[in-house]
Amino acid sequence: MGESGYGKTWALQANGDIKLTELNSPEFIEGTRAVVQDMKVTLATIRGEDPFDENHGLDMFTVAGGSDEELRFAITEALLDDYSDVIQEINEIEINDPDENRERDVSIDLTLVDNERYTFGVIV
Numbered sequence: 001m002g003e004s005g006y007g008k009t010w011a012l013q014a015n016g017d018i019k020l021t022e023l024n025s026p027e028f029i030e031g032t033r034a035v036v037q038d039m040k041v042t043l044a045t046i047r048g049e050d051p052f053d054e055n056h057g058l059d060m061f062t063v064a065g066g067s068d069e070e071l072r073f074a075i076t077e078a079l080l081d082d083y084s085d086v087i088q089e090i091n092e093i094e095i096n097d098p099d100e101n102r103e104r105d106v107s108i109d110l111t112l113v114d115n116e117r118y119t120f121g122v123i124v
Helices: 032-044 068-083
Strands: 008-010 028-030 087-095 105-112 117-123
Touching (some): 028 032, 032 068, 032 105
8 A cells, every 4th residue: 555554646746737757647646645635636626527436525515604613524525525544633623714716725634544633735
């Protein structure tokens, strides 16, 4: 499974495209970087959008215009639905006020099962 047992996946660019090496081959990442990238993709996926797993992703219809607590709950639910085997604890979810496009910058601090603490940001 690679470093830390978290697997290996294609590296993605900020826009979601597959990152290529200098030789135009897909770049791979593994370990913590891979699982955190997968979590970011999950939170960028609207629940119901994946035809193979309708429960995958963030329940944006519930949290759109909702409270910070509803958003925290939806993020926690989305992450634990898919990653309960690698997340030991979600320590904190910090939510900033919506911007002019009603998007919110969210910082997620969690501890993985190997006791590695990791913080990453997403925009929802």
